[in-house]
Amino acid sequence: LAEAIDCPLHLGVTEAGALRTGTVKSAIGMGSLLWAGIGDTIRVSLAADPVEEIKVGFDILKSLGLRHRGxxxxxxxxxxxxxxxxxxxxxxxxxxxxxxxxxxxxxxxxxxxxxxxxxxxxxxxxxxxxxxxxxxxxxxxxxxxxxxxxxxxxxxxxxxxxxxxxxxxxxxxxxxxx
Structure with missing residues (x-):
């Protein structure tokens, strides 16, 4: 799909779970696609404080070398x-x-x-x-x-x-x- 269309692709794992397990599921699900160059925006959904969703999303991007901050x-x-x-x-x-x-x-x-x-x-x-x-x-x-x-x-x-x-x-x- 990423190669066939010219529009941004949004990645997310809908309600992956609690903080620890949801972080693992999100990192695996979105990380493998981002690593392959697929995806333009992401959303981490956790049964946790929404601030944790932002931290996890940023850490996924940072771990893949897609964002450099901090x-x-x-x-x-x-x-x-x-x-x-x-x-x-x-x-x-x-x-x-x-x-x-x-x-x-x-x-x-x-x-x-x-x-x-x-x-x-x-x-x-x-x-x-x-x-x-x-x-x-x-x-x-x-x-x-x-x-x-x-x-x-x-x-x-x-x-x-x-x-x-x-x-x-x-x-x-x-x-x-x-």
Whole structure:
């Protein structure tokens, strides 16, 4: 149909279910079509707060690389090697960084086994190292150590500073182009 007609196609999974199951169904149903280049608009329908529908829809587009806005957090699952509580840290960072609209990647990895490799590919990163501290990475390179107790506040400060830098650069480039 997408190839046969010249009009926008709207995608949606009508009432996919509750927040968790509906998110999975919507991501699979719409994601596979969007990945194939089919679809112009989407609607996520959940038996949940309508704000969650918007968040899920945006996260689907962001995961597919179709929208670039905000901080994309790459994190590891929980395991015995973690030097800090990754799950609680990621939850806190998602909440505290929700206001950032500048596209940026952030890795939060609990150990030194996988952390350095993930941090190489992100704008900012934190890797657990044991003994109550970890390494902060800037643009893929080890930069400085930070204790776990102050890590969330420090990462928020770094992300906000980097977002302000990028916004200033973009504004300067726009001014120069005019």
């Amino acid at each position: 901080v994309n957090i790459i994190a590891c699952p929980s395991c015995a090697r973690q030097g800090f509580n990754v799950i609680k840290t990621v939850e806190a960072l998602e909440e505290r960084l929700a206001h950032i609209s500048t596209p940026m990647s952030l890795s939060i990895i609990g150990c030194v086994v996988n952390g350095p490799g993930e941090a190489l590919m992100t704008d900012l990163g934190f890797t657990g190292g044991g003994k109550g501290s970890g390494m902060v990475y800037m643009a893929g390179k080890p930069d400085h150590k930070m204790d776990n107790d102050h890590m969330v506040d420090h990462i928020v400060e770094l992300v906000e500073a980097r977002a302000a830098e990028l916004a200033a650069t973009q504004a300067a480039e726009l001014a120069a182009a005019e």
